[in-house]
Amino acid sequence: MQEHYGIRLFVLRGADRDDATLGGISSKHHRLTLIGVVHNSVGLVDRHDLTPIPRPLGTLAQLNDAPPVGLEVRTDYRGRYATLAPAEFDQERGVWHLTRKWSMAGGNYANTIDSRFSDLMFRHLGYPFHGALSIHDRIERR
Template identity: 40%
Template sequence: MSTPTYTLDVLRLATGDDYSRGGLSTQHDRLTLVGWTTGSGRFVCDVPGGIERAEEKIAAPVILSVTEAFRRRRAAIFPAEWNPTRGWTANTGVWWMAGGNFAVPGNGNVRRLIEELLERPHDGAVSIHDRRED
């Protein structure tokens, strides 16, 4: 089995400070977008037209999550995990928050997906929520 994927570049603070407390975006310069979801993150959809990769070979997997708050849709990137029986899921057993880093899609297909899900234009940078709060 394989998953369609896209590569996202990580943007960090110029000062080098790490507010993600060792999150995924601190460990990798590029993240691999494996799917998208709305709401709870329980059902993850494939990203259309991505490069097919075997799940066990995907490094730094993340999911694009779109939620609604204060009558406006917002996009964020969350760490993902592979489960052979359920597929890709957002790591929902943990409270994640923004750690100060951003992901930038290098592909227009990802930007179009984000704009379609948000139902408005988007500048391209998406907040990475990989700061773990236990």
């Protein structure tokens, strides 16, 4: 069995709000595991494969109670920003990737007190970031 490393995140929800994720992972779990990072340029590049969290930054992932998510760093005319989206492991190719091509914010956020998360954010955004990230786990149904 392959080992995966990640950073444990805690889901933040509105106390008096109904689920707006339409059954997204953040509506069902209190913890998530940040498993990898992908960079996208809005309108130009749409990648889904994640670069795994390196062992020094992550701990051995326990995915049974904290499903995997990827950090998507986007660049557009406003600059760089980041969101989280559900991820899955492709056994055949041996890579983590974002689960769905199109997802949107469902109203929930994730954060952690782990300083390695802040280090990772600085490394990928290029500026200090110490807040919660929007979880993009809402999939519109047709």
